[in-house]
Amino acid sequence: MASARTVPPSFVRLAAHEVRWRLLSELARSDLRVRELVELVGQPQNLVSYHLRLLRSGGLVAARRSSFDGRDSYYHLDLECCADALAAAGACLHPALRLAPAQPVLAAEDSAAPSVLFVCTGNSARSPIAEALLRHRTGGRAEATSAGSHPKPRLHPGAVRVLRRRYGIDFAGRRPRHLDTMTGRRFDYVISLCDKVREVCPEFVDRQRRLHWSIPDPAADGDDTAGAGGPAFDRTAAEIDTRIRYLLPMLAHTPHREVQP
Missing domain, CATH: 3.40.50.2300 (Response regulator)
Structure with a gap:
């Protein structure tokens, strides 16, 4: 039986797949519907839906019914869950690799404001x-x-x-x-x-x-x-x-x- 040290963390196993990584990357930017994700990743809808189910079961992605059209759902990345999972994955390799969230620094007051x-x-x-x-x-x-x-x-x-x-x-x-x-x-x-x-x-x-x-x-x-x-x-x-x-x-x-x- 494989030990905990030889089995990759769940985040690594989920995110390492090319299609799932593309889905995570798109959802990190914006909430999207399935048909939009199908277009963006260039894969059939049944395959996209399959990988979305895996990401949802892993807690990285969540879905919510559209208030505009109840037949649609918007998928979004659970950013807090992803941050925790990514930090834990680093710590599994070495304690010093447990990631801490970076503190963003916006432009100085005399620079153009976003x-x-x-x-x-x-x-x-x-x-x-x-x-x-x-x-x-x-x-x-x-x-x-x-x-x-x-x-x-x-x-x-x-x-x-x-x-x-x-x-x-x-x-x-x-x-x-x-x-x-x-x-x-x-x-x-x-x-x-x-x-x-x-x-x-x-x-x-x-x-x-x-x-x-x-x-x-x-x-x-x-x-x-x-x-x-x-x-x-x-x-x-x-x-x-x-x-x-x-x-x-x-x-x-x-x-x-x-x-x-």
Whole structure:
């Protein structure tokens, strides 16, 4: 029987396959549907689905039903799980090889700041939470903006509450914006957080810099009976914060574009 020292860690066994590595690489960038992954990796759908099942069973990839079309699912990389598995794989080889997350360093204040536009439908919960957290995590050294295709009259109280309580951010004075107000602007990245708005978002950037995070609307959760946001807003903010933290290295290594006023 092989000993634990002679059997490669599960992350290595899963990620070493060429198709699975391609799938992980694509999902590290953006949440995607099966048909999009089929096109990107150039493999038949049944083969892609098979490897996605293996990655899901290994905890590296998760799936979520599309809020735009319930027949579709968006797959996303579980970044925290991958980070832990990769660190553990290094430690299995030698204790000194246990990887620690790198701390991204954004440009100095006198340099061009990376610009990111977050979009969702109402611009009342998910996208303003992302806007606030990116500013918070970068100390204001990122140009964060958000807008919606059908903006609500005001921010959802649950979004205001969770930002203040969990992160000490006062966003109460922020008003939802329409996507039309972004016309003519250019951004380093445009990130959609809503499956519906992904289908209608204008082309502010080229395809490589347009990302998607498939995150359910916390205001649609049944626990929001008081109108001020329940656990759904805590879960949403935590997921967005995780994604923001893993976005920072991408921003630190991206040549930035000049944002037009």
